Amino acid sequence: MSLLYPRKIDCPESPTGFKIAPADQRLLDQQAYQIEASQRRAEQREAEAFAEARERRWQQEEEQRRREGAARRKTIAADNSPPRDRVPYHIISMLQERAAKVKTFREQLQQVPRQLVEGGILACFSQHSGVQTALNHGGSRRAVLREAIAKLRVDDESDFAIHASCDYIERLLTEDEVAEQLLQSKPRNVAASFNEPVAEVATPARPVVDFQFARDRLQYAALAAYNGGKIDQPHLPYPIAIDVNTASVEHESQPTLLDHSPAKRVGTHTAQIDKKSGMLHAIQGRFTIDSPAAREVYSSFVPGNEISSHKWQASVRGDWSRLSFIKPGKVKVVNNQRIVGPCLVAHDFAWRETSFTGLGANSDRKNKVAQFHISERDEA
Structure with missing residues (x-):
């Protein structure tokens, strides 16, 4: 309701000699409040429209920056050509x-x-x-x-x-x-009865396999300490293969351990990387330390009968700086072999040591099993 002509009442006390009727005064106050509220709403709508326009402008600028960044990254990727199968x-x-x-x-x-x-x-x-x-x-x-x-x-x-x-x-x-x-390989003398004297059984003389004999007479080698195929590791979700072409060795003379335990030293060997065949060789092994681990290894050797000796398998260990992934069903040539995914490939492998193990980790049994061979050296 709009009040254009409010009613006036005579009032001698007022300087003007009149005053507006109370009912009309209330209407005037209400009308002024409505006008002020309408102005505030108009200002608020104007501010909201300005904010929406600014937000749309920011989104457009952000989308433009994103497109430019994607194009720049695509250009850099095309120039550098990084491997797509690199593991994150x-x-x-x-x-x-x-x-x-x-x-x-x-x-x-x-x-x-x-x-x-x-x-x-x-x-x-x-x-x-x-x-x-x-x-x-x-x-x-x-x-x-x-x-x-x-x-x-x-x-x-x-x-x-x-x-x-x-x-x-x-x-x-x-x-x-x-x-x-x-225990079964040790010679035993069996008596016919307790009353009869024990007959001495002539056994061929053979050297006692002690540390001195092992150090002076025995040698060991693993011509395929790593055969270039897949390796099963319980802490990895997939088998892993070592890229021999990028492998390295800090010192040719490496320690030989038992079950990859630094506390179980056996001796030393010469590390050899054969990139042509895609294998790692441990050759010219020597028993250089008298330890329980070394005794466990060389005591399994039967002098003069290498066939009856226990066959120890070989296992290599080292650090890698880069991994790649062969997707399931994909085939990639690694170490001159066709590796079928899923499989991880360790690049820049730093070969640190080789160990005697009871059971190796090679999952590809079609290739040569990594095995140590203990033999007697020529006396010359």
């Missing part, structure tokens, strides 16, 4: 963190009694077949354990802890078999 940094960090967890778990695993670890493996394996039935019917515990380890390794649901436990128990089983072979 966050995946490398994840793999390194997983490797640290596996190392910690393996150290803790050695503190657990062996029977508990074997029981855990059999418990996991019991979900696949009747383990207890096989044991009750006279089955060999060692054979059942090896079957369980083989099944759990191919099971996709098995985590790294189960794989590490399987590796640990399999190494112990291999050591048990080696010890049994050594």
Whole structure:
């Protein structure tokens, strides 16, 4: 309601001699308030329109900068031509963190009694077949354990802890078999009865395999310490291959260890990188230190009968600075071999040491198995 002509009332006290009627005064105040509110709303709409226009302008500028940046990055990528199969940094960090967890778990695993670890493996394996039935019917515990380890390794649901436990128990089983072979290879004199004198059995004289004999007479070599194929690592999601063409060695004379443990020194060898064949060779090995690890290795050698000696497998270790990834189903030539994905490829591999192991990590059994050969040196 708009009030154009308010009513006036005579008022002698007022300087003008009149005043506006109270009802009309209220209408005038309300009208003034509405006009002021309308002006404020108009100013607010104008400010909102200005803000929207500014926001649209900023978005257009941001889109233009994004397009220019994408075009610039595309140009740089075309100039540098980086490999498209390079593994992102966050995946490398994840793999390194997983490797640290596996190392910690393996150290803790050695503190657990062996029977508990074997029981855990059999418990996991019991979900696949009747383990207890096989044991009750006279089955060999060692054979059942090896079957369980083989099944759990191919099971996709098995985590790294189960794989590490399987590796640990399999190494112990291999050591048990080696010890049994050594005991069986020792000559024994058997008496016909307790009353009869023991007949001395003539045994061929052979040198005693002690440290002096090993140091002066024995040598070892692995002509394929790495055969150029895939390597299974429990802490990695895929097999890994070493690019021998980019591999390097800081010193030709390298330490030889047992099971990649720095505390288990065996001797030294000469490292040789054969880029033509795509292999790593460990040659001219010598037992240079008298340690329990060295005794475990050279005591398995049977002088004069290398065929009966225990066959140790070889395993290399080092650091890599760059990884690439072969996608599943893709084929790439690495070390003069056709590597079928999925597979990781380690470039710029720095070869640090080679170890005697009971079981190597080569997953490609079609190639030559990495194996150490212990033999006697020529006296000349």
